[in-house]
Amino acid sequence: MERKGLRIPVILLATLLLAAGASQAWFLVRHPYFCKYAAQNGISLREARKVWGRPDKVSERVMGLTVEASLENWTKVAELASVDLKSEIGSYYYNLANAHLGQLPDRLMDYYQPFERGLFLPVGEKSTPFQIACAGDVWFALGDMTMAERDAMLGLSFSPAHKGSRYLRRLAETNLVKGDYAAASKYLRILLNSRTDRAWAQERLDGAWSPEYSERIARKRALMPRIDLVHGMDQTQLILRILLNSNASNKMALDYLLCYDLLTKDLDAFVADYDPSLTASTLYEEAMLIFLAAKGGMDVENFDHYHIAPATLERFNRFVTIYRRDGGSLGNLTGDFGKTYWYYYYFAVRNEKD
Numbered sequence: 001m002e003r004k005g006l007r008i009p010v011i012l013l014a015t016l017l018l019a020a021g022a023s024q025a026w027f028l029v030r031h032p033y034f035c036k037y038a039a040q041n042g043i044s045l046r047e048a049r050k051v052w053g054r055p056d057k058v059s060e061r062v063m064g065l066t067v068e069a070s071l072e073n074w075t076k077v078a079e080l081a082s083v084d085l086k087s088e089i090g091s092y093y094y095n096l097a098n099a100h101l102g103q104l105p106d107r108l109m110d111y112y113q114p115f116e117r118g119l120f121l122p123v124g125e126k127s128t129p130f131q132i133a134c135a136g137d138v139w140f141a142l143g144d145m146t147m148a149e150r151d152a153m154l155g156l157s158f159s160p161a162h163k164g165s166r167y168l169r170r171l172a173e174t175n176l177v178k179g180d181y182a183a184a185s186k187y188l189r190i191l192l193n194s195r196t197d198r199a200w201a202q203e204r205l206d207g208a209w210s211p212e213y214s215e216r217i218a219r220k221r222a223l224m225p226r227i228d229l230v231h232g233m234d235q236t237q238l239i240l241r242i243l244l245n246s247n248a249s250n251k252m253a254l255d256y257l258l259c260y261d262l263l264t265k266d267l268d269a270f271v272a273d274y275d276p277s278l279t280a281s282t283l284y285e286e287a288m289l290i291f292l293a294a295k296g297g298m299d300v301e302n303f304d305h306y307h308i309a310p311a312t313l314e315r316f317n318r319f320v321t322i323y324r325r326d327g328g329s330l331g332n333l334t335g336d337f338g339k340t341y342w343y344y345y346y347f348a349v350r351n352e353k354d
Helices: 002-028 033-038 043-054 057-070 073-081 089-102 104-110 129-140 147-156 165-178 179-192 198-205 210-221 235-247 252-262 266-273 280-297 300-305 310-325 341-347
Strands: none
Touching: 033 043, 033 057, 043 129, 057 073, 057 089, 057 129, 057 147, 057 165, 073 089, 089 104, 089 129, 104 252, 104 280, 104 341, 129 147, 129 165, 129 252, 147 165, 165 179, 165 198, 165 266, 179 198, 179 266, 198 280, 235 252, 252 266, 252 280, 266 280, 310 341
16 A cells, blocks of 8 residues: 555656656747747746746737747748837837848838837936847848947946846857957857867857858948947947948948938938949938938939939829828828838837837
């Protein structure tokens, strides 16, 4: 009888362990990005649920955006961002993926745009740790390693356990790009303690990376600013102009600058920054037409100089006709013009929190 009495808890324990394992496996299947993001932050799933709560469809997709971005799987980021989440994080990665795919201005108005926050996430006392963790991705892509390193350090500081491979990899790589191998080695040696990152770190410590990776580092290095200039962290346009002055072929920085001008409705800055011989988009044509109409410059010479297509001009005239007829009401414009810059310029309003 005593043996039977001892068997019961053992069987119960085995049953509970099996159930727990099945539950864990089911969670991994349903929320793979939540699990991957937790791993990148160096915390267990139990700790992750305490920090971020139980994931839902939206948070799973948002975490998917930042996980795939950290791996530079931009086609996958674009796929995840195809669902408009009406969120700053969603717009930020939607725009960044399109920039990598060479279509930022062409796709900008197809999506929710929370003004400049759709391009650059704010980093300040009101920012969430998740925002801070994501903020450096755009700067790394644009070539500003100082800003990218700053945001990686902040992300590490505000991460749940003050650690995580996503931040250490970024810190190592920004210093490899800058040529500061001593600083890079510091982070790489820490990553040697990680089973999943050990091979990646050892390869870079040994300098035994592939020719493709060497080319990647060289491309990033070519984008870096050539001058050191003291600036505020909120002087985004100035930072982008510094990048362009250092490397005029930095197409991503150019499109980010022009789109920043447009999302902030700063048409004077846009016209000063815009050179139609360097980049082209219907978005830029639409913005120029607003400016030319306001300045009395609606003539053939300007249309030719700014490469304004006849179809864009014809659509603008229709927009203006309806706008004037309806006394500035958006009702009859939404259907045909809801994804134009004209619609954004005249009707987009900042939220009170902005």
